[in-house]
Amino acid sequence: MGLYHAIQRRWADPEALHAAHGVRRRIALGGESELSDLPPGGLCYADLELRVRGAAGMLRGLGLRGGDVVALQLPRSLALVELLLGALGIGAAVLLVNDRAAVPELRFLVEDSGARLAVVLDPAAVGGLPCRVLPVAEVRERLDQATVVDSLPEPDDEALAALMYTSGTTGRPKGAMLSHKNLLATIQALHQAWGWSVHDHLLHALPLHHIHGLVVAQLGALWAGARTTWMSRFDAAGALTLLQRERCTVFMGVPTFYHRFLSLPQDARFDLSSMRLFTCGSAPLPAADLVAFRDRFGHTILERYGMTECGIVLSNPLEGERRPGSVGFPLPGVHLRIVDPATGRRCETDEVGEIRLRGPSVTRGYLGRAEQTAEALVQGWLHTGDLARADADGYVHVVGRIKELIISGGFNVYPGEVEAVLQQAPGVAEAAVLGLPDADLGERVVAALVARPGRLVEPEAVLSFARQQLAAYKCPREVVLLQELPRNAMGKVQKNLLARDWPV
Numbered sequence: 001m002g003l004y005h006a007i008q009r010r011w012a013d014p015e016a017l018h019a020a021h022g023v024r025r026r027i028a029l030g031g032e033s034e035l036s037d038l039p040p041g042g043l044c045y046a047d048l049e050l051r052v053r054g055a056a057g058m059l060r061g062l063g064l065r066g067g068d069v070v071a072l073q074l075p076r077s078l079a080l081v082e083l084l085l086g087a088l089g090i091g092a093a094v095l096l097v098n099d100r101a102a103v104p105e106l107r108f109l110v111e112d113s114g115a116r117l118a119v120v121l122d123p124a125a126v127g128g129l130p131c132r133v134l135p136v137a138e139v140r141e142r143l144d145q146a147t148v149v150d151s152l153p154e155p156d157d158e159a160l161a162a163l164m165y166t167s168g169t170t171g172r173p174k175g176a177m178l179s180h181k182n183l184l185a186t187i188q189a190l191h192q193a194w195g196w197s198v199h200d201h202l203l204h205a206l207p208l209h210h211i212h213g214l215v216v217a218q219l220g221a222l223w224a225g226a227r228t229t230w231m232s233r234f235d236a237a238g239a240l241t242l243l244q245r246e247r248c249t250v251f252m253g254v255p256t257f258y259h260r261f262l263s264l265p266q267d268a269r270f271d272l273s274s275m276r277l278f279t280c281g282s283a284p285l286p287a288a289d290l291v292a293f294r295d296r297f298g299h300t301i302l303e304r305y306g307m308t309e310c311g312i313v314l315s316n317p318l319e320g321e322r323r324p325g326s327v328g329f330p331l332p333g334v335h336l337r338i339v340d341p342a343t344g345r346r347c348e349t350d351e352v353g354e355i356r357l358r359g360p361s362v363t364r365g366y367l368g369r370a371e372q373t374a375e376a377l378v379q380g381w382l383h384t385g386d387l388a389r390a391d392a393d394g395y396v397h398v399v400g401r402i403k404e405l406i407i408s409g410g411f412n413v414y415p416g417e418v419e420a421v422l423q424q425a426p427g428v429a430e431a432a433v434l435g436l437p438d439a440d441l442g443e444r445v446v447a448a449l450v451a452r453p454g455r456l457v458e459p460e461a462v463l464s465f466a467r468q469q470l471a472a473y474k475c476p477r478e479v480v481l482l483q484e485l486p487r488n489a490m491g492k493v494q495k496n497l498l499a500r501d502w503p504v
């Protein structure tokens with residue numbers, strides 16, 4: 001079953017859509033498009049389908065075929081959704097790129113993925129790479145002139161649908177290969193678990209280039225035949241105003257969103273009576289924030305857990321207790337083990353171990369990275385690198401990570417990737433990057449640097465160098481200069497000491 005085909009069949013399914021509103025009139029997408037390409041009243045499902053078939057025609061016209069990869073670096077826009085679904089419709093796979101990625105990051109992704117076509121903001125950024133390039137500035141016109149494709153043979157459900165890049169301890173991001181089946185498994189499981197329906201109205205403020213914003217939120221809503229209202233950039237007061245004004249029913253966020261809701265002045269009041277579901281994930285939601293949000297806004301946030309490599313796999317229940325500090329239970333079809341990472345022994349109740357998973361949503365591996373695939377996937381079990389315990393009632397509590405990962409505002413930052421860049425900055429000999437607790441972002445990125453002998457290191461110069469190479473959210477917010485980094489007897493940098501004594 002192809003992902004687009006499966007979604008499209010649901011739009012045409014009278015049970016799902018027609019009965020409630022009539023498919024020709026049901027609004028799929030509305031709100032703010034950064035390319036201003038949404039009609040003022042929003043776009044209905046029937047028009048979206050026509051446009052997707054147009055995008056499929058355009059992509060075929062550019063020589064794209066089933067099995068090819070298309071890189072999409074577009075801001076939030078109808079064009080992005082058309083190209084995404086159009087690519088899936090012809091059996092091509094998509095690679096979504098942050099519209100604020102630095103040039104070297106974009107080049108790496110386009111090259112590593114072997115993309116045949118790259119739709120990018122600045123064509124010069126991918127100059128010299130062996131792929132066709134289409135500037136975002138030309139996309140709208142091309143899509144509008146495209147010939148609509150009548151027949152789209154359905155791709156196999158094991159075919160590659162998306163390459164989602166996540167980094168690793170060694171620095172370079174690696175592309176998790178997600179099939180149509182993998183993505184559908186997450187969408188269908190959440191559809192049931194969260195009670196999505198055609199009557200839902202989602203306020204969407206997450207970036208569209210991650211599983212959370214793309215699959216869980218956007219494709220989840222389209223699968224349900226629900227309405228989506230887009231917000232270009234998240235702001236707390238603006239989001240709550242929209243929830244109230246648009247009478248939305250569903251909102252999905254990272255913990256930073258909720259922290260910012262709670263930071264609004266106490267006298268800021270919003271009518272959230274239309275809402276039926278607030279979900280949270282991508283990083284741990286402090287239990288106190290769940291409780292404070294419930295007290296202040298009258299809704300209990302539903303926290304869930306996921307990972308690019310497997311989509312969403314654990315969730316608190318829609319009905320029943322949503323336990324603060326917990327990510328709930330495995331979704332149907334997901335097999336969970338919490339094990340001692342050293343021995344593989346299954347942990348007892350309340351004993352902390354690594355989360356290991358298998359199920360239909362789990363990736364088959366990383367593109368062209370056999371070794372890293374073998375490390376992450378052992379006999380079909382995904383080793384997540386996250387530490388958790390299951391309590392006596394089976395609720396899973398994520399308590400930490402084995403993997404070296406910083407989650408800042410819901411975005412993953414891999415210290416190794418940032419260190420590799422900082423070590424090339426003027427005058428820098430060594431760099432240690434770590435995450436410190438941060439009320440707003442959960443964790444913030446900071447760096448300790450050691451200068452080359454006889455060289456002066458200017459933190460400002462280092463940061464401006466880093467900004468050329470890395471998206472801004474990965475760049476350290478604080479930098480300190482040290483004579484040497486604290487190391488243990490094995491020579492390993494003791495980041496725990498740096499964190500404990502910060503600012504060292």
Ligand code: MCA
Nearest residue numbers: 207210211212234256282306307308408409410411472473
């Ligand atoms: C923006 N900036 C950040 C971050 N975001 N710095 C550190 N950490 C961040 N997360 C920087 C910008 O580069 C900019 O820097 C300055 O902050 C202000 O930019 P602005 O856009 O105004 O930022 P913001 O509004 O404060 O953004 C915070 C945010 C955003 C809205 C929380 O980070 C966000 O949308 N996060 C969601 C991440 C997400 O969707 N993750 C899901 C992946 P300067 O001014 O210096 O240029 S995880 C996933 O998919 C798995 C499966 C899962 O479980 O969900």
Ligand code: AMP
Nearest residue numbers: 281282283284304305306307308398412
């Ligand atoms: P990503 O690789 O961007 O998909 O991020 C996946 C990681 O986000 C997981 O391995 C966890 O470390 C973290 N994560 C996602 N959801 C939660 C959550 N609810 N609580 C704690 N950590 C989470």
